[in-house]
Every structure is written in C-alpha cells, then in structure tokens.
Amino acid sequence: MSTQARSRSLMRGFYPSWFLAPAVILYVIFFAVPTLVSFYFSLTRWTLFDHEFIGLDNFVEFFQDPQLLKGFTNTVIYAFVTSAAKIVLGMSLGLLLTSSLIGRGYLRAVVFFPVLVSTIGIGLTFKSLLDPFHGIVNGALGAVGLPQPGWLTDPNLALLSVAAIDVWKGVGIATLIYIAGIVAIPEEYFEAARVDGASAWRIFWSITLPLSRPATTTVVILSLIGGLRSFDLIWATTGGGPGYSSDVIGSVIYKQYQAGFYGLSTAGNVVLFLVVTAFVLPVFAVLNRKQVDL
Amino acid sequence: MNRTTQRWIVGGIAIVISFVVFLVPFVFILLQAVKTAPDAGQLSFRWPQEWVFWDNLTTVLSTDDGLMGRAFWNSAVLTVGSVTIMVVLAAMVGYVLQRRPSRLNGVVSFFVLAGLIVPPAVVPTIWVLQKTHLFKSMSGMILIEATFGLSFCILLFRAFVATIPRDLDEAAVLDGAGPIRLFFSVVLPLLRPVVVTVIVVQSVTVFNDFAGPLYFLPGSDNATVQQTLYSFQSRTLSQYNLLFTDILLTTIPPLVLYVFFNRQIVAGMTSGAVKG
Numbered sequence: 241m242s243t244q245a246r247s248r249s250l251m252r253g254f255y256p257s258w259f260l261a262p263a264v265i266l267y268v269i270f271f272a273v274p275t276l277v278s279f280y281f282s283l284t285r286w287t288l289f290d291h292e293f294i295g296l297d298n299f300v301e302f303f304q305d306p307q308l309l310k311g312f313t314n315t316v317i318y319a320f321v322t323s324a325a326k327i328v329l330g331m332s333l334g335l336l337l338t339s340s341l342i343g344r345g346y347l348r349a350v351v352f353f354p355v356l357v358s359t360i361g362i363g364l365t366f367k368s369l370l371d372p373f374h375g376i377v378n379g380a381l382g383a384v385g386l387p388q389p390g391w392l393t394d395p396n397l398a399l400l401s402v403a404a405i406d407v408w409k410g411v412g413i414a415t416l417i418y419i420a421g422i423v424a425i426p427e428e429y430f431e432a433a434r435v436d437g438a439s440a441w442r443i444f445w446s447i448t449l450p451l452s453r454p455a456t457t458t459v460v461i462l463s464l465i466g467g468l469r470s471f472d473l474i475w476a477t478t479g480g481g482p483g484y485s486s487d488v489i490g491s492v493i494y495k496q497y498q499a500g501f502y503g504l505s506t507a508g509n510v511v512l513f514l515v516v517t518a519f520v521l522p523v524f525a526v527l528n529r530k531q532v533d534l
Numbered sequence: 535m536n537r538t539t540q541r542w543i544v545g546g547i548a549i550v551i552s553f554v555v556f557l558v559p560f561v562f563i564l565l566q567a568v569k570t571a572p573d574a575g576q577l578s579f580r581w582p583q584e585w586v587f588w589d590n591l592t593t594v595l596s597t598d599d600g601l602m603g604r605a606f607w608n609s610a611v612l613t614v615g616s617v618t619i620m621v622v623l624a625a626m627v628g629y630v631l632q633r634r635p636s637r638l639n640g641v642v643s644f645f646v647l648a649g650l651i652v653p654p655a656v657v658p659t660i661w662v663l664q665k666t667h668l669f670k671s672m673s674g675m676i677l678i679e680a681t682f683g684l685s686f687c688i689l690l691f692r693a694f695v696a697t698i699p700r701d702l703d704e705a706a707v708l709d710g711a712g713p714i715r716l717f718f719s720v721v722l723p724l725l726r727p728v729v730v731t732v733i734v735v736q737s738v739t740v741f742n743d744f745a746g747p748l749y750f751l752p753g754s755d756n757a758t759v760q761q762t763l764y765s766f767q768s769r770t771l772s773q774y775n776l777l778f779t780d781i782l783l784t785t786i787p788p789l790v791l792y793v794f795f796n797r798q799i800v801a802g803m804t805s806g807a808v809k810g
Contacts, residue, residue: 251700252634255629255634256713259713259717260630267649269662274654274655274659277658277662288661339544340541341544342541347548350552352800353789356789356791356792357785358742359742364764364767365563367767374576376578379579494748494749497656505656506658509657513652517651
C-alpha cells in the first residue's frame with residue numbers, strides 16, 4: 241500500500257457516513273416515499289382518508305377522456321417546440337454573443353434577466369401584451385396592416401403562444417450554457433481552420449457545433465425536463481384554455497386535484513413520471529455516449 | 535467592410551432588437567405601475583397621464599389588511615429557511631461523496647439525478663404532510679422546498695469540493711480536528727464561492743416557486759408573493775395599475791440579486807455546460 245493510499249484509508253473515519261443522514265431523511269420522507277406510493281394510489285379512488293382499489297381505471301380514463309388525452313399530447317408538443325426553439329435560438333445567440341460586437345455585456349445581461357423573474361409575473365404581463373383588443377402586440381401588428389390573431393384566445397394558437405413566452409423567458413439560460421461551451425473550445429482549432437481557408441459556415445459545422453456538444457446535451461435535457469413539467473406559465477396565461485385546448489399534464493394534475501379526484505390526479509403524476517423518464521433517459525444515453533474525439 | 539464597422543453594425547442591430555424584444559415588457563410593467571387605474575386599464579404603451587406610483591404602492595401593500603406585506607414576509611421566511619437547510623445538508627453530502635469514494639456512491643448519484651428529473655408526486659406529498667402534521671404549515675413548506683433543491687446543490691458542492699486539496703484535511707486532522715471541526719471550521723469556509731452561488735440561485739428559485747405553495751401551503755394567511763400575484767389578477771380586472779405594481783415588487787428582489795451576484799448566478803446556472 242502506497243503512503244498516499246494508506247493516508248487515505250486512515251482518513252476515511254474523518255468523512256463520516258452519517259453526514260449523509262439528514263439529507264437522506266428529508267429525501268426519503270418528502271420525495272422518495274411520495275413517489276413510491278404514487279404508483280399505488282394511482283390505482284385507487286382516493287379521498288386522502290380512504291381509498292378503494294380500482295386497478296387501471298384511472299389510466300384508462302386518462303387516455304380515453306379527450307380532455308385528459310389533450311393534456312398528454314399537448315405536453316409532448318410543448319416540450320418539443322420549446323426545446324427545439326431554445327436549442328436553435330440559444331446556439332445562435334451564443335454565437336452572436338461570443339463574437340466581437342459592441343454592447344456585448346449589456347446584451348448578455350438583458351437576454352438572461354427574464355430567467356430570474358417570476359413565471360407568474362411574466363405570464364400575467366404577456367397576457368396583457370397579447371390581449372387581442374387592447375394589447376400592444378396586436379396594436380403594432382394592426383398599425384402596419386397585419387392580421388391580429390387572438391394569441392391566447394384562439395384554441396389553435398394558445399399552446400404555441402404560451403410556448404413562445406416560455407422560450408422568451410428561458411432562452412437566456414440556453415444562451416449562457418452555449419456561451420460557456422463555445423468559450424471552452426480551444427482557440428487553436430479556429431486558427432488552424434482559418435489558416436486552411438475554411439469558411440465561417442464550415443467552421444461552425446466542423447468545429448463549433450460538434451465541440452459544443454456538452455452544452456447541447458445540457459440544454460436539451462434541461463429544456464425537455466422543464467417543458468414536460470411545465471405548469472406555472474400555462475396556468476398564469478391561459479389556465480389551460482380556451483376550453484382545454486392548452487391543457488398540459490401539469491394543469492390536468494392540478495384540475496383533478498381541485499375537483500377532488502385524487503386518484504386520477506395521482507395517475508396524471510405517474511403518467512408525467514413515465515413520460516419524463518421515457519424522453520429524458522434515452523436522450524441522456526444517446527447524447528452522452530459518443531464524446532467527440534479530436 | 536472591415537471588422538470594426540462590422541462590430542458596430544451587428545452590435546447596433548442586436549441592441550435595437552433587444553430593446554423591442556426584451557426591454558419593452560419590463561418598461562410596460564413600469565409604465566402601468568405608475569398610472570391611475572383607468573389609464574393602466576388601456577394596456578397601452580403611452581406615457582402616463584398622471585404619476586401615482588406611491589398611491590399604487592401603498593394601496594397594494596395595504597389591501598386585504600396588509601396581505602401583500604405579510605406575503606413578502608412569508609416568502610422571505612420560506613426562502614431563508616429552506617435555502618439555509620439545503621446549503622448545509624447538501625454541502626455535507628457533496629463533501630462526503632467526493633472525499634470518500636465507496637460502492638454506495640453510484641447509488642447515491644442515481645438518487646441525486648432522480649431528484650433532478652422526476653416530477654414530485656403532488657397528492658401523495660400532501661398525504662405525507664398530513665401524516666406528519668406538516669400540511670398547511672410553514673415548517674412543512676420549508677422542508678419540502680429544501681428537499682426539492684437538494685439534488686442541484688449536491689452536484690455543485692461535489693464538483694467544488696474536488697478542487698480543495700486533501701492535504702488540507704490531513705493537516706487539520708494532524709492538528710487535532712475531529713470530523714465535525716474538520717468540515718465546519720476548515721472545509722466549509724473554503725466552499726464560500728459555491729455557497730454564495732447556491733444561495734443566490736436557490737433563493738431565486740424558491741422565491742419564484744408558485745406550484746409548491748399552491749399545493750402544500752394553501753390558505754391566505756400563509757400566502758407567498760407568487761400566490762398574491764396570481765389571486766390579484768382575478769380580483770382586480772379593472773385595476774391593472776395595482777397588478778403591475780405587484781409584479782414590479784416581485785421583480786425587484788431577483789433584480790437586486792442579479793446586479794450584485796451576476797457572476798455567481800451565471801456560474802451556478804451554467805455548471806455542467808462544459809463537462810457535460
């Protein structure tokens with residue numbers, strides 16, 4: 241045994257396992273237990289005091305009731321649209337804000353700030369900005385003779401409008417992650433490529449994009465998780481409406497909870513759990529598998 | 535076109551676009567917050583006919599027997615309490631995980647990641663809170679927020695502990711420090727940069743959390759700032775000035791933190807971007 245290994249094993253007693261205990265206790269009581277029992281209670285008709293086992297009825301209802309099913313499909317659409325937009329815009333803004341231009345510090349700050357602002361506050365503000373009759377967005381569109389859609393009141397448009405607000409609020413974090421990723425690429429690669437006469441486009445495809453892959457992985461995973469779990473913003477802007485056209489699983493869980501259908505609400509939670517793991521785990525595996533070698 | 539002109543042109547265009555896209559909503563909030571009720575009800579971008587910000591502010595703070603003032607207090611208690619707990623507990627976990635590799639580490643890492651990915655089960659959590667007599671109580675809400683934030687903090691602490699040389703631990707032990715002294719008097723002070731990052735990032739997260747208090751801390755006595763914001767809009771359809779004053783008030787704490795801790799916030803939120 242080398243001296244270093246010996247001193248390490250002597251030190252073990254100074255890193256006691258019970259340091260983990262308080263965190264483990266909180267985690268088990270308030271996170272692990274609720275997650276585990278949710279699988280059981282999702283199979284019951286439940287009043288919190290009393291429950292009756294009803295098998296898969298809640299899940300059958302979830303996938304047969306058009307309103308609940310809509311929440312499910314909307315969740316998937318919402319997560320995809322917001323993630324895709326955050327990757328493309330985050331990457332573009334990341335490139336822009338690492339290039340040489342005036343006002344870079346200001347631009348970084350202003351793109352990022354919405355991330356820190358309360359989602360409810362942002363939602364209510366945009367509800368006013370996008371008001372079909374008085375809102376300044378439609379006012380501006382009308383002034384230049386463009387159509388003035390009911391952003392949050394048209395059933396076909398509501399979900400996408402909320403997704404757009406989500407991107408507005410969240411793109412700052414994707415941008416920052418890309419900036420960190422791009423800055424970490426060694427300058428020599430770019431110099432070598434320029435010496436070889438590579439075009440800006442070629443440099444982007446062959447160097448920047450593949451080498452900022454860890455950033456892409458982080459952005460994809462963060463925005464997928466955030467998008468699938470979204471609730472606050474939708475609740476503050478449309479409340480799932482008009483009708484149930486912009487409901488997502490998060491709002492379905494809340495509505496069923498409010499209505500006192502605790503078993504059904506918990507089934508919604510289980511569905512959300514399955515959807516999140518079904519999307520995030522493969523992405524995790526695929527994106528982490530192949531690290532780029534250079 | 536040479537590089538300097540390009541710098542100015544591209545930057546100039548970006549700045550103009552940023553005004554329209556990112557600043558207009560905030561200027562809009564400010565404008566409505568200083569207007570009178572009928573003026574703000576127009577939802578227009580026009581200059582205020584009359585400046586009544588102080589009236590709006592005092593009205594907002596005194597509505598419902600000072601509900602807003604109480605809500606700010608509740609949010610502050612919730613934020614300070616839960617962030618304190620999660621910082622101390624997560625630092626202890628991150629430290630032991632990094633310093634003492636064992637077979638358990640894989641299992642712990644799995645649960646840490648699960649904590650980041652898995653959405654909390656709502657009604658079962660309420661069920662647990664009822665069984666432990668913590669439902670609708672501030673202490674229960676503090677413990678819930680602390681639990682939900684643990685995973686993120688543990689990851690940051692573990693990464694940072696790795697940068698502190700082990701020789702330091704050994705020197706402290708030779709000087710007679712026990713495990714508790716070693717951690718709290720030697721290691722924890724050295725973790726200060728990451729402690730600041732965690733405090734700032736998690737404070738913003740807890741302060742802005744809406745769904746947590748909505749489910750686990752109902753009741754107007756316990757209302758947090760986000761709750762009052764939401765309930766405000768349904769009651770004050772004709773009083774947009776008050777709604778936007780309220781929005782403005784809830785935007786100030788994160789803004790202040792951002793101005794002072796810009797670097798730490800950015801570091802915390804982009805961790806993992808380079809390593810993957």
